[in-house]
Amino acid sequence: MEFTVNLPYFKKAISIVSNIVSAKTTLSLLTGVKLVASADKLTLIGSNADVIIQKDIPKYMDGKQVLEVYQPGSIILSAKYLSDLVSKLPGEIHIKVNEHDRVTIQSEEVITTFNGMNPDDYPTVPSVKEISRVQLASNELAEIIKQTGFAVSKNESRPVLTGVQFSLKDNELIAVATNSHRLALRKQKVRTGDNCTCIIPSNTLQELTKIIGTGSTPINVSISEKHIAFEAELTTLYSKLIEGNYPDISTLVPAESKTILTLDTKNLLNGIDRARLFASDRKNNNIHIESEDSSMMKISSNSTEIGNIEETQAIYSIEGEKQFKIALDGNLIVDALKVIKEELVMISINGSIRPVLMQPKGNNNYLHLISPVRSYETANT
Amino acid sequence: MEFTVNLPYFKKAISIVSNIVSAKTTLSLLTGVKLVASADKLTLIGSNADVIIQKDIPKYMDGKQVLEVYQPGSIILSAKYLSDLVSKLPGEIHIKVNEHDRVTIQSEEVITTFNGMNPDDYPTVPSVKEISRVQLASNELAEIIKQTGFAVSKNESRPVLTGVQFSLKDNELIAVATNSHRLALRKQKVRTGDNCTCIIPSNTLQELTKIIGTGSTPINVSISEKHIAFEAELTTLYSKLIEGNYPDISTLVPAESKTILTLDTKNLLNGIDRARLFASDRKNNNIHIESEDSSMMKISSNSTEIGNIEETQAIYSIEGEKQFKIALDGNLIVDALKVIKEELVMISINGSIRPVLMQPKGNNNYLHLISPVRSYETANT
Incomplete structure (x- = not known):
């Protein structure tokens, strides 16, 4: 040579x-x-x-x-x-x-x-038969990974939860990740006659984001029973898929909610991020969000050792019950809000023990579910 | 409050x-x-x-x-x-x-x-009596620290060597650091009637570089028996000094040399940096520098497991013996060359077992000494 x-x-x-x-x-x-x-x-x-x-x-x-x-x-x-x-x-x-x-x-x-x-x-590139195919722009694919990849489980005890499930059906790609405390779901219109479901290791998707650009280069995705390939013009990434059955998530998203808040995404992110400072010790890792009056809400957290923090934020609009009170893990809210690029976010609350639904306002392609923290206070409600 | x-x-x-x-x-x-x-x-x-x-x-x-x-x-x-x-x-x-x-x-x-x-x-700021004073511009002070601080010993067994010695005498500041394998010395003209010697902890100087700017703000330095203070307009850093006797370094710098090479600083740095790649295993951590002919020299290193590298570089000028051959620790050369900003560097060689002297060409305010590696080959010469 x-x-x-x-x-x-x-x-x-x-x-x-x-x-x-x-x-x-x-x-x-x-x-x-x-x-x-x-x-x-x-x-x-x-x-x-x-x-x-x-x-x-x-x-x-x-x-x-x-x-x-x-x-x-x-x-x-x-x-x-x-x-x-x-x-x-x-x-x-x-x-x-x-x-x-x-x-x-x-x-x-x-x-x-x-x-x-x-x-x-040297290992050979997997040869793939009975393939489903779909094409995505690199920036779409990067956003799908960004909005779901962080929500996978870090715990290897249920391997299927360490991956992101991709489902192709009726010209739509649905990507889902969950660690059973939170769930991220992103839909994307695609053009393909193929139907299939696979679970892609989270690490594969992290490697993929490093090599696909932020432009709109077409990426050809080929899926077989055990492998997936992402192919750009001069670069191809092949990966094993995770075998096993992904949990059925179709019943998890609540059909209706007691209270639906619309809030400024960035203000909420900043407020929760501040409140996290005092929510780091084990006994009090929760952040409280509750109604002050019909136009204001309070975000607070409390650490007996260090101190406490509270702030009031304006509610952009509210539907349903005006009284609400919930305790959530601040890190989970911040993760979800960070990948919402829309200016307004809708938070749907169903009492203090059912999961909270978060969606960008005016965009039905992304949703996030977070299970509340059951603190001493909320456990009795 | x-x-x-x-x-x-x-x-x-x-x-x-x-x-x-x-x-x-x-x-x-x-x-x-x-x-x-x-x-x-x-x-x-x-x-x-x-x-x-x-x-x-x-x-x-x-x-x-x-x-x-x-x-x-x-x-x-x-x-x-x-x-x-x-x-x-x-x-x-x-x-x-x-x-x-x-x-x-x-x-x-x-x-x-x-x-x-x-x-x-809370600890109080040390009160200082019998003080020596000197003023330096922040960029001068930063350069003095940069050109000496890296050469201190990381080993706590001789505490004095973990600091940089500052000596004030005859309107000159001399900063010296050594770990006994290498020595860095930097002189700076100053205006002060005071004479004194102190050893400043390397960590203190690293903290100081973080807070002094790169401009020419005056920094007032006050030295007492046990403390030193660096005072800018709104910021003051106080530190303990290291107690003990610093080794006498006056006899270490060779008065004359067998061979004096003048080389392009950046080329040499790049060449040694490349050769370091193959000098990382313990048995062969040395880089060989030797004469090819009167206008060229060879830089090489060899790792039996990985491979070897060699390159020839032009000698800008040479004085004394035209034949030379020495083995040095590549990391020590790179550290010294990195803080030389002059285009040309003079390397003085006194046979294969005496320390090599490195100085920027045309600047007598900085020098660096490096002890050669005694490999099987050079031990017999």
Whole structure:
């Protein structure tokens, strides 16, 4: 194998694929990046146990030649050393591999020799049959992940809850995540004749957000029984899916509510964020939200050791019962409000022990449910 | 105590003094910030076991009123909670303390109540007698710290080596730091009739660099037997000094050298930085620098497990013996080169076992000594 590659393009590609490569894996092949040079492109592949990322550098990019392959071939190089080295090289890179997998990397006056690894045993990209397909813009996909990914369970005891469920049905994608204390649901209109349901590991989606841009590049998503692939023009991410049955969430969203508040999203976020300061000790991790009068509400929290905080905020509008009082975990409210970009948010309250529903005003594509905290006070109501 | 203070000025002052306050100290008073309101100013004080930082907010700043004291007094508030809270408040802050040390902080519609601590037992600012004084510009002081502070010993077994020695003599300040493997020395012309020597804890100097700006504000330095104070217009830092005798370094700097190389500082830094990549395992933590011919030299390192790297660099000029070969710890060279801002650096070599002297070309105010690594190869020369 022998090729010359433009430094900035090579550097960028290495940083994308080496991102998921762990330095601490028992399988030493997986500490490496696989380079495959063919006549008209260089492919870089990085992987961990669950995800494979593949990035192509074609011969021409942005109207100039960035690659010249003299001899096709493949090799695996330590991801850590390769990305460290390449970040420090001065210019165009020439790579040559000899028959003993010794790799010479030259850049101007700097000559490096690496012990490469045999590429034959590297994990192969999963071949997928009986596939469902859908196309999403990268910014849509990024927003779907942002609005659901944070709500997954961190606890491995129920693996299905550590992923985000994607369901395709009737030209709609529904993404759902829950840790059983909170639930985030995001809908997106799509064009596909395919119907399917799968559970994508949360880590896969976090890796995906790192590599898809914020533009509106089309991302082709292919789903088989055990794998999913996200494919942009030159970058593809393959991942295992989580097997198992996702809980039925269709009955969880309340059909009607005692009180529906409409509030300023940013003011509420700031108020809850302040009140969290005093809600950090274990006995009092809850924030109280209650009606003051029909146009004002009070947000408060109290720590016997440190002190207490309270503030009043204007209610933009209120429907149903004017009296309300609920205790919620401030961190859960902040997480949900942070991903609502609309100016107004609707909070639906059904007494102090039923989940609170949060939705951006005028947007039915996103909703969030939060179970209240059962404090000594609210447990008796 | 009761006062109203402008939010941005208060926020800034809290961040400066709370920086050194540790949340994990056995003396709970030291987890707090002390606020002292007098008729025409508010003083904030933060401290740890070794350092006290004091910051004043006068009634008027930048041409406007930023403080109104209604009733003088003092209180201690948790640094962590106060700085978290203040960073999240919406506007001007009104603080009132009642007779039971309960503190009410109001900002627009947000009302917080804190349990304050009695200020009477808070450590007092050291009173200093028999003082030496010197004035430095903040950017000079910052550069002196930057060029010496990194060279102190991290090992507490010889406490004097964990500090930087400041010597005032004949209108010159000499700052020295060494960990016995390397030494950094920086001279600065100053105007003072005072002569003295003291050892300043490295941590004190790191805290100082955080609070002095990069401008040329005058900093008044006062040194007594056991304490040092750095005083800017509204901010003062007091610190304990390290007691003990600093080693005599006057004989360490070689009077003459076998070979003196002049090299491009940035090229050398980049070359050594690259070579470090392969010098990380214990057996081969050295980088070899040797002559190729009278105009070129080779920088190389070798790791049996990973690979090797070598590059040639042009020698700008060479005096003395044209043949040289030395092995050095790459990290020590990089540390020293990073704080040399001059374009050219002079490297004086006295054989492979004597310390190497590094100095910026055309600037006698900074020098750095590095002891060579004695590898199997060089041990026999």
